Amino acid sequence: AQSVTQPDIHITVSEGASLELRCNYSYGATPYLFWYVQSPGQGLQLLLKYFSGDTLVQGIKGFEAEFKRSQSSFNLRKPSVHWSDAAEYFCAVGVNQAGTALIFGKGTTLSVSS
Amino acid sequence: EAQVTQNPRYLITVTGKKLTVTCSQNMNHEYMSWYRQDPGLGLRQIYYSMNVEVTDKGDVPEGYKVSRKEKRNFPLILESPSPNQTSLYFCASRISGGTYEQYFGPGTRLTVT
Numbered sequence: 001a002q003s004v005t006q007p008d009i010h011i012t013v014s015e016g017a018s019l020e021l022r023c024n025y026s027y028g029a030t031p032y033l034f035w036y037v038q039s040p041g042q043g044l045q046l047l048l049k050y051f052s053g054d055t056l057v058q059g060i061k062g063f064e065a066e067f068k069r070s071q072s073s074f075n076l077r078k079p080s081v082h083w084s085d086a087a088e089y090f091c092a093v094g095v096n097q098a099g100t101a102l103i104f105g106k107g108t109t110l111s112v113s114s
Numbered sequence: 115e116a117q118v119t120q121n122p123r124y125l126i127t128v129t130g131k132k133l134t135v136t137c138s139q140n141m142n143h144e145y146m147s148w149y150r151q152d153p154g155l156g157l158r159q160i161y162y163s164m165n166v167e168v169t170d171k172g173d174v175p176e177g178y179k180v181s182r183k184e185k186r187n188f189p190l191i192l193e194s195p196s197p198n199q200t201s202l203y204f205c206a207s208r209i210s211g212g213t214y215e216q217y218f219g220p221g222t223r224l225t226v227t
Contacts, residue, residue, distance in 0.1 A: 009154075032213050044157075044204065044218040051213045090156060094214025101145065101214045102206075106156040 006105035023091035032094030118219035137205030
């Protein structure tokens with residue numbers, strides 16, 4: 001069955017340090033991959049997406065993610081974290097299955113320390 | 115502005131009192147869906163609709179109903195809410211087929227006492 005795993009429930013990073021959030025997926029075909037961010041009390045905002053082509057994709061707010069087919073991974077990175085990046089991050093895979101168009105991971109909460 | 119709207123944004127109700135959460139999109143999307151978000155569980159799909167008058171169950175449909183009489187609207191109905199339906203609810207829409215990118219509403223926080 002299709003699934004998305006975000007191994008880290010909670011990560012704390014110092015402001016200005018680099019960030020990597022992990023995401024692994026299980027899906028037989030070529031996946032459509034997404035990262036969403038949810039700031040406290042807010043809805044879901046799309047950070048970036050991968051459909052095909054260049055495996056390194058750029059998103060908003062200085063985020064990027066790299067698709068690695070051999071590792072079934074789509075990790076999110078940012079070179080220098082800002083305090084405003086504190087939020088919950090969700091990885092999702094789009095599947096070609098009636099109804100379950102997006103399967104989400106359980107999320108990673110990012111805290112930023114000063 | 116292209117958007118998905120939900121109302122109400124916050125709702126506190128009592129067990130057994132029927133309620134409806136509305137969802138509307140202005141992007142002419144065929145596909146709409148409802149998710150609930152619970153701590154440690156991420157987002158789980160409740161119901162979805164591929165088009166007008168076409169709806170089907172997602173992963174956690176128990177206790178919910180939906181209808182799709184117009185393309186733009188997809189209300190979520192809880193006919194007899196229970197405390198285990200206390201959650202954050204999101205409506206989303208997208209075009210059919212394509213890349214499955216969904217556009218989310220702002221969320222409705224429901225508390226059932």
